[in-house]
Amino acid sequence: MPQQRVVLKNCGVIDPRRIETYLERDGFKALAKVRREMTREQVTDEIKASGLRGRGGAGFPTGIKWEGARQAPGEEKYVICNADEGEVGTFKDRYILERDPFTLIEAMAIAGYAIGAKQGYIYLRAEYHHLFDLLQNAINQAKKSGYLDGFRIEIREGAGAYICGEESALMDSIEGKRGESRYRPPFPTTSGLWGKPTIINNVETLMNIPQIILNGAGWFSQMGTERSKGTKVFSISGDVENPGVYELVLGSPLRELVEDLASAKDIKLIQIGGATGRILPYEKIDTPLAFETVLGAGAVTVYNRSRDVIDIVYRTMEFLAEESCGKCTPCRQGTEVMVEILEKFHRGEGREQDIRNLEALSQVMMLTSLCGLGQAAPNAVMDTLQYFKDAYKKRVVV
Amino acid sequence: MENKVNLTLNGRAVSARQGMTILEVARENGIDIPTLCYLEDFSPMGACRLCVVEVEGSRTLVGSCHTPVTEGMVVHTHSPKVLAARKILVELLLASHPDSCLVCDKANICELRRIAADLEVGLPRFHARKHYYPVEDENPHIIRDMSKCILCRRCVIACKSAGNGSMFSVAYRGFESKVVFGCDQLVDEAAVCPDFDGCIALCPSGALRKPVKIGEERAEKALIIKG
Numbered sequence: 001m002p003q004q005r006v007v008l009k010n011c012g013v014i015d016p017r018r019i020e021t022y023l024e025r026d027g028f029k030a031l032a033k034v035r036r037e038m039t040r041e042q043v044t045d046e047i048k049a050s051g052l053r054g055r056g057g058a059g060f061p062t063g064i065k066w067e068g069a070r071q072a073p074g075e076e077k078y079v080i081c082n083a084d085e086g087e088v089g090t091f092k093d094r095y096i097l098e099r100d101p102f103t104l105i106e107a108m109a110i111a112g113y114a115i116g117a118k119q120g121y122i123y124l125r126a127e128y129h130h131l132f133d134l135l136q137n138a139i140n141q142a143k144k145s146g147y148l149d150g151f152r153i154e155i156r157e158g159a160g161a162y163i164c165g166e167e168s169a170l171m172d173s174i175e176g177k178r179g180e181s182r183y184r185p186p187f188p189t190t191s192g193l194w195g196k197p198t199i200i201n202n203v204e205t206l207m208n209i210p211q212i213i214l215n216g217a218g219w220f221s222q223m224g225t226e227r228s229k230g231t232k233v234f235s236i237s238g239d240v241e242n243p244g245v246y247e248l249v250l251g252s253p254l255r256e257l258v259e260d261l262a263s264a265k266d267i268k269l270i271q272i273g274g275a276t277g278r279i280l281p282y283e284k285i286d287t288p289l290a291f292e293t294v295l296g297a298g299a300v301t302v303y304n305r306s307r308d309v310i311d312i313v314y315r316t317m318e319f320l321a322e323e324s325c326g327k328c329t330p331c332r333q334g335t336e337v338m339v340e341i342l343e344k345f346h347r348g349e350g351r352e353q354d355i356r357n358l359e360a361l362s363q364v365m366m367l368t369s370l371c372g373l374g375q376a377a378p379n380a381v382m383d384t385l386q387y388f389k390d391a392y393k394k395r396v397v398v
Numbered sequence: 399m400e401n402k403v404n405l406t407l408n409g410r411a412v413s414a415r416q417g418m419t420i421l422e423v424a425r426e427n428g429i430d431i432p433t434l435c436y437l438e439d440f441s442p443m444g445a446c447r448l449c450v451v452e453v454e455g456s457r458t459l460v461g462s463c464h465t466p467v468t469e470g471m472v473v474h475t476h477s478p479k480v481l482a483a484r485k486i487l488v489e490l491l492l493a494s495h496p497d498s499c500l501v502c503d504k505a506n507i508c509e510l511r512r513i514a515a516d517l518e519v520g521l522p523r524f525h526a527r528k529h530y531y532p533v534e535d536e537n538p539h540i541i542r543d544m545s546k547c548i549l550c551r552r553c554v555i556a557c558k559s560a561g562n563g564s565m566f567s568v569a570y571r572g573f574e575s576k577v578v579f580g581c582d583q584l585v586d587e588a589a590v591c592p593d594f595d596g597c598i599a600l601c602p603s604g605a606l607r608k609p610v611k612i613g614e615e616r617a618e619k620a621l622i623i624k625g
């Protein structure tokens with residue numbers, strides 16, 4: 001399957017500083033359509049029927065989320081766009097924001113209409129501060145042209161914490177608190193920002209909305225696999241000749257992205273989904289990229305045969321230990337214990353029992369951590385213990 | 399009449415009131431689930447994770463102190479999987495805990511030690527850096543030794559509710575997280591709170607204690623530690 005431009009349709013085509021160039025390409029027609037001819041219920045039903053799932057990592061069905069917030073009682077509701085893009089190796093949201101801020105704004109306004117929210121927030125990663133003016137300019141132009149009547153969009157900047165990309169910590173951060181994960185239920189759709197019904201979606205998820213409205217759920221659900229509809233935007237980097245952003249229909253083989261498009265050679269392993277993602281050995285290069293298999297937020301990091309497995313896992317764990325919010329025991333203590341064990345292997349001083357301890361600890365972190373960070377933190381350890389156990393064994397002192 | 403919820407708890411059919419958490423229902427039915435961060439009269443934090451239980455159909459274990467019961471739920475509070483997980487959680491807390499139990503003031507009433515004994519934790523498998531913080535013993539009402547803190551945050555909650563502004567709060571991140579006084583100052587001689595005893599009584603470890611003068615009678619009863 002070749003590259004397919006759905007999400008990236010306008011990227012590089014329109015001028016992100018001029019709304020007219022967006023209007024020439026069906027801009028704000030979807031918003032006009034929902035306001036003119038669709039009930040709120042019809043909008044959430046259409047999104048549900050499309051099979052769209054969240055592109056921020058967890059893959060939750062977007063339509064069900066919207067329906068939940070639409071049905072939740074309450075006058076005050078919120079729409080949040082998650083533009084925190086903190087996952088290691090992802091840069092697709094930045095690529096989109098830089099080139100097509102208008103589609104995002106239109107999608108947020110549609111979301112606002114669908115759930116009955118008057119206020120939206122874009123939570124912008126601290127490191128993307130340079131995009132603030134571009135986004136604000138796009139919001140101002142949309143407002144001036146009358147597309148944001150009854151719906152306000154505000155940009156809130158992060159402060160550089162990975163955990164603040166996690167939806168509950170993100171909401172704490174907007175509320176001005178220390179960014180830490182909350183337990184669920186209650187889910188944001190009933191009790192989110194300031195305790196009000198809230199939907200929170202990734203940039204790329206929202207980018208799909210206007211076209212689903214204009215072309216219909218049927219058009220969208222033709223693309224992809226049984227449980228993964230539409231396209232996915234991937235950020236690929238590492239040992240590749242052509243790093244960058246590529247959009248593929250879901251279900252495309254990993255090989256197409258890594259070898260055909262990014263021209264990687266001599267591959268040892270591929271990390272998919274960043275620091276909390278999965279690690280696949282080269283032998284699995286024909287795995288389809290989909291929610292059924294591996295996907296995450298679409299970060300693909302390629303390592304060639306010159307790379308050391310333990311080094312990769314050790315650095316990954318160091319990152320997660322640094323970024324753990326510290327609230328719950330398994331993640332706060334577990335990531336630190338793992339860093340210290342992996343550091344021993346890194347020095348070539350591992351012990352046989354350390355391997356067993358890593359396995360037992362991985363299970364407990366996965367099963368008991370409060371949020372996705374701690375639950376997914378052991379992924380790199382578990383996958384390399386499965387596919388590259390020799391790398392550990394070689395570093396055991398006898 | 400209130401809405402009733404029917405569930406299966408360790409193989410037994412029980413009914414509960416809508417809105418109750420798994421922990422509340424378990425306790426009402428005489429089942430003891432260990433907790434370290436939970437405080438009865440405050441909203442749960444879900445931080446220590448010791449109260450995790452198995453709920454059939456759930457991908458992960460769930461925190462019982464914050465998860466409401468639902469109709470038809472099937473819960474196991476002491477399955478082998480749950481007990482193994484709780485044991486490792488305690489081992490993780492002990493991994494960075496100082497080895498000074500023998501001479502710790504709280505030793506006999508330490509909740510961490512009691513839970514470790516109940517779960518038959520034994521020598522912890524895991525090791526992590528210890529935190530070396532200075533003992534804060536300048537104040538006549540409270541002694542803080544943050545190297546023994548297990549970050550249950552009970553004192554932070556108590557502090558917030560004492561209505562004296564928040565003297566204690568959580569700062570830093572991950573393994574470096576710490577309950578700090580003010581902007582991470584030492585609790586000095588001058589610091590006053592109408593209710594220092596509140597947080598001291600709630601602290602499950604040896605991190606907070608009352609300065610005891612030599613020869614003064616101790617209020618706490620001795621406790622027998624198993625194992």
Ligand SMILES: Cc1cc2nc3c(=O)[nH]c(=O)nc-3n(C[C@H](O)[C@H](O)[C@H](O)COP(=O)(O)O)c2cc1C
Nearest residue numbers: 054055056082085086165166167201202205372373
């Ligand atoms: C530690 C952690 C970090 C996350 N970071 C991001 C992020 O940077 N951007 C994002 O869109 N989602 C992130 N997520 C996922 C969000 O919690 C949430 O699932 C997502 O924003 C929902 O939007 P979606 O359904 O459109 O994907 C993160 C999750 C975790 C556990």
Ligand code: SF4
Nearest residue numbers: 325327328331371374
């Ligand atoms: S899993 Fe980690 S990041 Fe998430 S709440 Fe627990 S300590 Fe914080």
Ligand code: SF4
Nearest residue numbers: 547548550551553601
């Ligand atoms: S000082 Fe005591 S009560 Fe406060 S967080 Fe630490 S262990 Fe818990």
